[in-house]
Structure formats: C-alpha cells, structure tokens
Amino acid sequence: MRKGYWIALVDVTDVDGYKGYIAANKAVFEKFGGRFIIRNGEREVVEGSLRSRVVVIEFRDYQTALTCYRSPEYRAAMALREPYSQGDIVVIEGYEGLPA
Structure with a gap:
C-alpha cells in the first residue's frame, strides 16, 4: 500500500497567532499517524516560486x-x-518505484 502525504506551502502573516494552530495540530497528526518529513528546512528555489514555509x-x-x-x-x-x-x-x- 502506498503512503499518503500532505504537501503544504504556507505564508504565515502572524507568527504569534499561528502558534495556536501548531499546538492544536500536534494531537491531530498523532491520532492519524502523521509524521513530519519536511518542516521548513533550508532550501533554495531553483525554478519557479515558493511560499515561505514548506511542510511535508x-x-x-x-x-x-x-x-x-x-x-x-x-x-x-x-x-x-x-x-x-x-x-x-x-x-x-x-x-x-518500479518493481525490481
């Protein structure tokens, strides 16, 4: 069975206000077995444009x-x-991927 992913591209307009969301989503992701793979690490946009935060x-x-x-x-x-x-x-x- 293939895994599922959320890919989120986000611009935060109020960092302090956004903290309430971060606190609330923790229990939700734990309930559904969600695991952060990417949470806004260092990056370089090499083509196109991107929002300020990237989360997978x-x-x-x-x-x-x-x-x-x-x-x-x-x-x-x-x-x-x-x-x-x-x-x-x-x-x-x-x-x-393709079968071996």
Missing part, C-alpha cells in the same frame, strides 16, 4: 491522509490557522 507530512496511506484532512479535529485546528496564514495543501499518494 507522511501518513501510512493515501486514505488516512485524506481522512485526517477532512476530520472534525483537523477542521478545528484549521480554523486556528486560517486567520494567520495563506497556503496551498495537496494530499497525494506516494510513489513506490
């Missing part, structure tokens, strides 16, 4: 990633995020 969260499968995003728990956390940021999030199925 891994889930055991695509359906779990979607279920987490659509859950009432995440919707409550999202309400804490929205006044303090703009962003783009995609939920995507992972690639396992």
